[in-house]
Structure formats: structure tokens, C-alpha cells
Amino acid sequence: MKFEAFGAALLGALAAGGLASAFADTIEEKAAVCMACHGEQGVPVDTKIPVLFGQNEGYIYLELKDMKKGARANEVMTPIVQDMSREDMLAYAAYFSAKPWTNLLQTRATAADSRKFDAINASAGCTGCHQGSYLGAGTQPHLAGQSYDYLVKTMRDFRSGARANNAWMKDLLNTYNDDDIQLMARVLAGK
Ligand code: HEC
Numbered sequence: 001m002k003f004e005a006f007g008a009a010l011l012g013a014l015a016a017g018g019l020a021s022a023f024a025d026t027i028e029e030k031a032a033v034c035m036a037c038h039g040e041q042g043v044p045v046d047t048k049i050p051v052l053f054g055q056n057e058g059y060i061y062l063e064l065k066d067m068k069k070g071a072r073a074n075e076v077m078t079p080i081v082q083d084m085s086r087e088d089m090l091a092y093a094a095y096f097s098a099k100p101w102t103n104l105l106q107t108r109a110t111a112a113d114s115r116k117f118d119a120i121n122a123s124a125g126c127t128g129c130h131q132g133s134y135l136g137a138g139t140q141p142h143l144a145g146q147s148y149d150y151l152v153k154t155m156r157d158f159r160s161g162a163r164a165n166n167a168w169m170k171d172l173l174n175t176y177n178d179d180d181i182q183l184m185a186r187v188l189a190g191k
């Protein structure tokens with residue numbers, strides 16, 4: 001993402017400011033920077049960037065906190081959260097979770113893939129935490145319809161330890177191979 005794009009997004013947000021309340025102005029201006037990547041209508045500008053609109057509030061806050069602590073490393077997000085206050089993290093979490101989840105219209109998985117995934121779930125218990133329809137809740141992330149490329153990347157990051165903020169997910173995903181990871185991502189993305 002180029003600096004100019006940030007500038008343009010920020011100026012656009014300032015111009016659109018208007019009569020909204022002082023608080024809304026503040027968070028909307030700030031959130032415009034996020035939307036330069038996570039999408040103005042909620043469709044991320046790159047498939048390796050996750051959907052943020054409609055993600056669960058507790059989870060958004062937790063990720064920002066973990067990224068700032070360095071427990072979840074990412075060359076793009078790490079500098080963005082560096083000086084972020086707790087108040088701002090809570091405000092972003094409230095702002096983005098209140099938006100409707102964005103449907104990326106990704107291809108539904110085949111019946112054969114879905115059956116394999118159900119078998120994985122039967123032993124791994126994904127739905128025990130991520131809920132029956134993979135919508136998550138609180139600090140459990142919404143997975144259904146998340147971007148395929150992002151899901152593959154972040155599951156590989158759990159396995160490699162680049163994303164070290166949840167030991168459970170790391171250990172669990174290390175019992176699967178990369179074909180399984182891609183299968184899981186296909187099924188989740190297509191939900
Ligand atoms: C330059 C592009 C860019 C900008 C600007 C940006 N993000 Fe991100 N964001 C990313 C990428 C890429 C990832 C995926 C990181 C990874 O792979 O671990 C991400 C991940 C996240 C996640 C984790 C989501 C999940 O499902 O785990 C949150 C939360 C987040 N960003 C919030 C924000 C907020 C809030 C802002 C504005 C303050 C913001 N981002 C600005 C690119 C960006």
C-alpha cells in the first residue's frame with residue numbers, strides 16, 4: 001500500500017466529515033486509514049488482507065493488543081498498532097464489529113471437501129469454539145466467508161509460529177498437513 005493512498009483516503013474522510021458527532025468524526029477519520037486496505041465497503045483491497053467489517057468485537061480488540069505486544073507478528077500491521085492506545089483499539093473494535101459482515105462471494109466447497117472438513121471437525125472440535133456456523137462470538141473469530149488466501153496464510157503462520165498468540169491453534173494445526181490447511185480454508189471461505 002502506497003503512502004499516497006493513505007493520504008487520499010484520509011483527505012476523503014476529512015472532506016466527508018460534516019455534522020456527525022465529535023466522537024464519530026474522530027473514529028471515522030481514523031478508520032478511513034484502515035479501510036484503505038480493509039476496504040471502504042468492507043471488501044479488502046488484497047486477498048491476503050482479512051475482512052474486518054462485522055468481525056467480532058472482542059476478537060478485533062484482542063488481535064490489535066496482541067499485535068502491539070508482538071505476540072502476532074506482521075510486517076504491515078505491526079507498525080500500524082505501534083502507538084495505538086487501548087481506547088483507540090476499543091473504538092476500532094466497536095466501529096468495525098458494528099458493520100455488516102462482507103460477503104466476498106467465494107466459491108462454495110464441493111460436497112467431497114465439505115465431508116472431509118466435517119470429519120476433521122468431528123475430531124478437532126472447531127465448532128466447539130468457532131460456533132456451529134463458524135460465526136464465532138466474543139474473542140472467537142468469525143471464520144465463515146473469510147478470504148481464502150488470508151485463511152491459508154494465517155493458518156500457516158500459526159504453524160510456523162509467526163502468529164504465536166494462541167498456543168492451542170498452533171498445536172492443533174500442527175497435527176494437519178498443508179493439504180488439510182488448504183481444504184479447511186476452501187470450506188470456510190465458501191461458507
Ligand atoms: C496497509 C494495509 C493495512 C492497513 C492500513 C490496515 N491493515 Fe489491518 N491488516 C492488514 C493485513 C495485511 C492483515 C493480515 C495480517 C496477517 O496476515 O497476520 C491485517 C489484519 C488485521 C486484523 C486481524 C484480523 C483477523 O481476522 O485476525 C485486524 C483486527 C486489523 N488488521 C485491524 C486494522 C485496523 C483497526 C486498522 C486501522 C487502524 C488497520 N487494520 C489498517 C493490512 C492493513
Ligand code: HEC
Binds near residue numbers: 050168169
Ligand atoms: C479451543 C477452541 C478452538 C478450537 C477447537 C479451534 N479454534 Fe480456531 N481459534 C480459536 C481462537 C480463540 C482463535 C483466535 C486466536 C487469537 O488470535 O487469539 C482462533 C483462530 C482461528 C483462525 C484465525 C482466524 C482469523 O481471522 O485470523 C482460524 C482460521 C481458525 N481458528 C480455524 C480453526 C479450525 C479450522 C479449527 C478446527 C480444525 C479450529 N480453529 C479449532 C479457538 C479455537
